[in-house]
Amino acid sequence: MKKTLLILGCISLAIASCGNPGSTTEGSTTAASTDTETTVKAQTPSEMLPGEKLIATADCIGCHNKTQKVIGPAYVDIAAxxxxxxxxxxxxxxxxxxxxxGTWGDLPMTPHPNLSKEDAKQMVTWILSLKK
Structure with a gap:
């Protein structure tokens, strides 16, 4: 009797976890794709300022974030x-x-010798524009 109740309970949980019988996996995938596309469209480089575009395509994100310290300081902290x-x-x-x-701690900032002075100035100009 206990085994039967246990098996029925497991089957009930499995059926309940399957979700809405009217939805399909394909529909869920399409919805997820649409959400992803919307997010990507909202963050397209064409809508960014020139310095922001350069930062997005460089390796800056590995050490910096717009609002939070990662390895290096946040851009808003630099602007402040x-x-x-x-x-x-x-x-x-x-x-x-x-x-x-030494400016922001003991960890050194990696040099970017292949970056042009003009590109670096655009990046810095964008960062400093984040001042609150």
Whole structure:
């Protein structure tokens, strides 16, 4: 008797976990694809500012995040520390290209020697525009 109740309970749980009998797996996949496409469209590089596009295509995301410290500081923290001036933009662009150590802790920032000065300036300009 206990075995029968256990088996019936397992079968009931299996049937209940199958979900809505009117939905299909294909419909769920299509809905998920549409949601993903919408998310991707909302974040397309064509809607980003030039510096933001460059950051999105570079390796910056490995160490930085817009709002939270990862390995390096968050972009908003950088913007809070440095006023947006031509002097700071040039200085920070040089830091992006040459790398640095000690400004935000003991871990060094990796140099990006293949990045042009103009691209680095666009990236820094976007970062400094995040000042609250």
């Amino acid at each position: 520390k440095y006023p947006s001036s031509e002097e700071n933009i040039n200085k920070l662009a040089d830091v992006v290209i040459a790398g640095s150590k």
